[in-house]
Amino acid sequence: MALTIGLTGGIASGKSTVTKMIRELGIPVIDADQIARDVVKMGEEAYNQIIQAFGQEILQEDGEIDRAKLGAIVFHNEQERKKLNAIVHPAVRRRMLAEKEAYVQKGAKTVVLDIPLLFESELTHLVDKTIVVYVDDDVQLERLMKRNGFSKEEALARIQAQMPLREKVKKADAVIDNNGTIEETKQQLWQIFKRWNAL
Ligand SMILES: CC(C)(COP(=O)(O)OP(=O)(O)OC[C@H]1O[C@@H](n2cnc3c(N)ncnc32)[C@H](O)[C@@H]1O)[C@@H](O)C(=O)NCCC(=O)NCCS
Numbered sequence: 440m441a442l443t444i445g446l447t448g449g450i451a452s453g454k455s456t457v458t459k460m461i462r463e464l465g466i467p468v469i470d471a472d473q474i475a476r477d478v479v480k481m482g483e484e485a486y487n488q489i490i491q492a493f494g495q496e497i498l499q500e501d502g503e504i505d506r507a508k509l510g511a512i513v514f515h516n517e518q519e520r521k522k523l524n525a526i527v528h529p530a531v532r533r534r535m536l537a538e539k540e541a542y543v544q545k546g547a548k549t550v551v552l553d554i555p556l557l558f559e560s561e562l563t564h565l566v567d568k569t570i571v572v573y574v575d576d577d578v579q580l581e582r583l584m585k586r587n588g589f590s591k592e593e594a595l596a597r598i599q600a601q602m603p604l605r606e607k608v609k610k611a612d613a614v615i616d617n618n619g620t621i622e623e624t625k626q627q628l629w630q631i632f633k634r635w636n637a638l
């Protein structure tokens with residue numbers, strides 16, 4: 440039986456940083472954000488549904504979805520966000536499960552699902568264990584503004600579209616504190632994986 444681990448956290452809390460470390464250990468990671476990008480490309484079913492729901496104005500000149508434009512809509516309006524989620528999430532879930540099954544078939548001992556909205560979308564039944572990558576509020580805001588070039592207002596809108604990180608910490612089987620150095624984060628990850636016999 441393969442061990443399936445759900446990795447989550449807040450926006451810019453360090454999930455991608457941790458998944459890079461996990462891949463370096465030779466453990467496969469399925470990235471929900473990447474799949475969410477793939478399922479809305481031109482020609483996909485969700486692409487057509489998004490145009491029907493949000494109109495042609497959210498397209499770029501090349502016909503692909505303008506993510507910045509769509510983001511500006513959905514991160515400032517919960518109703519619009521729910522509409523987008525209802526289109527994108529079922530497709531993401533299907534593809535994630537298929538990818539996980541393929542890794543299990545190939546004999547993977549551990550598979551990690553990196554799902555930013557693991558708790559918000561109530562997807563914990565898909566995994567055996569959960570890890571939350573945690574940072575303090577001020578560190579999260581600072582890293583998000585720096586990485587994406589967002590204003591404070593834009594960054595806070597995104598942070599507030601998610602369950603507070605502190606609540607996610609309460610729900611997690613294990614927590615990685617990513618306020619410190621990359622090396623300190625790596626040590627915590629190793630300890631958790633050793634404890635769960637995931638390596
Ligand atoms: C709104 C979109 C177009 C903005 O795209 P953009 O390239 O700017 O951001 P990206 O997709 O890289 O997401 C960055 C982070 O935003 C957060 N986020 C994304 N979507 C949501 C959402 N619906 N609710 C809350 N947080 C979200 C996540 O922490 C994610 O890691 C895009 O995020 C999207 O299509 N979202 C809906 C699908 C979704 O929920 N994806 C997240 C995991 S399945």
Ligand SMILES: Nc1ncnc2c1ncn2[C@@H]1O[C@H](COP(=O)(O)OP(=O)(O)OP(=O)(O)O)[C@@H](O)[C@H]1O
Pocket residue numbers: 448449450451452453454455456457472555582583586617618619620621624
């Ligand atoms: N321990 C750390 N020390 C300093 N900077 C860090 C640390 N961990 C992550 N960062 C930086 O913080 C930013 C956010 O990290 P990362 O991209 O891994 O977050 P994420 O949770 O994957 O974000 P998203 O939810 O948007 O996908 C990045 O610019 C990253 O380089």
